[in-house]
Amino acid sequence: MIKRNIKAIAFASLMAAILLPAFSASLAQSGGARLQGWVAFEDVAHVDKQPRAKVVLQHDPPDSGPAYSTETDEHGFFEFPHTSLGRFKLEITAKGFQPYSADVYMPSDFAGNWAVQLKAEAPKRP
Missing domain, CATH: 1.20.5 (Single alpha-helices involved in coiled-coils or other helix-helix interfaces)
Known part of the structure; x- marks a missing residue:
């Protein structure tokens, strides 16, 4: 026993x-963070071919760390699979649409989702 x-x-x-x-x-x-999301476009049906948007994640202030950049896929999806930590400015731009900007704070092990609808630019007047 x-x-x-x-x-x-x-x-x-x-x-x-x-x-x-x-x-x-x-x-x-x-010690890393992750951000993914989707960009929708005003007046563009989901079944239509989606425009591509440029997505930039820039440290704030800019000299405090690297900038990350990507482009949305055909479904409007984007991903930053591994970024550093800290304060960022998220900027999304696409031709024919108003730019989008937001402040983002990403602590260690942050995994976030972001959804945005870009508004169409106003028609230019002659």
Whole structure:
């Protein structure tokens, strides 16, 4: 009986020694952030071919870190899979539409979704 308990304790200790460091590492913060989203366009039906938009994520102030840039896909989706942390200015532009801008704060392990509808530019008057 005592021999069986000693084996059980030894096995439990071994498992704790193996699993505890892995569990601790999984709880640690990654030091990165992630942002994804969708851009819709005023007066453009979802079934129509979507315009492409340029999406820029710029540190605020700009000299405090790198800028990230991407373009929406045919469904209006964009993604920044791994960015640094901090304050950013999110800017979205597309030809024929008013630009969009927002302030974003991304802490460690932030994973966010952003949805925007760009408004059509007013027709130019002669």
